[in-house]
Amino acid sequence: MRRSVVGRGAYALARVAVIVRAPAGWLWWSGLLAAGIGALVPGAAGREIGLPAGAAMFVIAAFVVFGVRRRRYAALADGASRAVKGAILQDRAVTLRIWRRAHRWWLLLAFLAAVGSSFALPAAGGLLMAGAALGLWGKAQWLGRWEREQDALLWVRTESAARGGAAGKGVRGYLTTGAAAGDAAPGGARRS
Numbered sequence: 001m002r003r004s005v006v007g008r009g010a011y012a013l014a015r016v017a018v019i020v021r022a023p024a025g026w027l028w029w030s031g032l033l034a035a036g037i038g039a040l041v042p043g044a045a046g047r048e049i050g051l052p053a054g055a056a057m058f059v060i061a062a063f064v065v066f067g068v069r070r071r072r073y074a075a076l077a078d079g080a081s082r083a084v085k086g087a088i089l090q091d092r093a094v095t096l097r098i099w100r101r102a103h104r105w106w107l108l109l110a111f112l113a114a115v116g117s118s119f120a121l122p123a124a125g126g127l128l129m130a131g132a133a134l135g136l137w138g139k140a141q142w143l144g145r146w147e148r149e150q151d152a153l154l155w156v157r158t159e160s161a162a163r164g165g166a167a168g169k170g171v172r173g174y175l176t177t178g179a180a181a182g183d184a185a186p187g188g189a190r191r192s
Helices: 018-022 024-040 045-068 071-079 092-117 123-150 158-164
Strands: 010-014 150-159 175-178
Touching: 010 018, 010 092, 010 158, 018 024, 018 092, 018 123, 018 150, 024 045, 024 092, 024 123, 045 123, 071 123, 092 123, 123 150, 150 158
Parallel strands: none
Antiparallel strands: 010 150, 150 175
């Protein structure tokens, strides 16, 4: 990991793991709710097919979401530079609120699509959403392991992350701070 200081002046940083975790809670609970509603609907395929198919989709979604862009995250983390002292560290709650506000309509559409899909395959859409949430939590924990091993926290400039997420094309690199910086623990969870 490079330790050079990059950039001059003040700029805002958001925790990478917090951005990764941001949709997980909403996807998990709304996915379980959609699956519960879907289990009440007989559906075209029937519960005997819908529930096992949903369980398979849950597992597949968790593994796929966990694996997507991991090489990019790893490359950005390994090339991370030290943040300057003037950097403004965004609170965990602010990062979550900004992400969810920017994506609230997509999250609502995903919930409605999951409930609607139950008329064809009961509970499968909701379990797919819950599996995606599990994959995001797993990826955040994987990033947290890197942070604990390096004794450093990964941050991304907020204007870069706003355009395509924590590993989007607009992100040219991550920045690091000491492990005590900010209000989120390694992996993006609340500090106890």
